Amino acid sequence: MKFIKFLIVGIFFGIILVKSEAVSWYRIFEMFKFQSFHMYGIIGSAVGLGILSIYLIKKTGVKSIEGKDIKIPSKNKSFKNYLFGGILFGFGWALAGACPGPMYILLGTGVFSMLIVIASATLGTFVYGLLRDKLPH
Numbered sequence: 686m687k688f689i690k691f692l693i694v695g696i697f698f699g700i701i702l703v704k705s706e707a708v709s710w711y712r713i714f715e716m717f718k719f720q721s722f723h724m725y726g727i728i729g730s731a732v733g734l735g736i737l738s739i740y741l742i743k744k745t746g747v748k749s750i751e752g753k754d755i756k757i758p759s760k761n762k763s764f765k766n767y768l769f770g771g772i773l774f775g776f777g778w779a780l781a782g783a784c785p786g787p788m789y790i791l792l793g794t795g796v797f798s799m800l801i802v803i804a805s806a807t808l809g810t811f812v813y814g815l816l817r818d819k820l821p822h
Contacts, residue, residue, distance in 0.1 A: 698786075699789075699790040699793060702786070702787060702790055703790060703794060705727060706723065707724065707727050707787065708783060708787040708790050708791055708794075710782040710783075712724055713778070713779075713782055713783070714782075717779050739757060742755050742757065743757065777806075781802045781805075783799065783802065785806065788802050788803050788806065789803070
């Protein structure tokens, strides 16, 4: 019962993504072909809101829901890691037609082929867990 608020927020988030067409394969395809600003506008708005939120959290000292201080770790200075991770994430997004959050939303809208994508993402996460100590970080 304690996690019902997260379920409600998740459902609300899913409805917003479906209504804004952010989970539409055609919108994602347009984005990767640089044919439409739609997805860049959504992503840019999210980045801008995130920057503003972090600034306000640091400036005002807002506490978490549990009343604890919100600690924002310093960023990693290695651009190479971000570049490689971004390229890998982009390939997966382009191949699957969905990034991790929308995979579940698409499944919820009846796109049952997402079960293959979710299973593959889970397997990839498991393999990463096995190889994590051997990979450069």
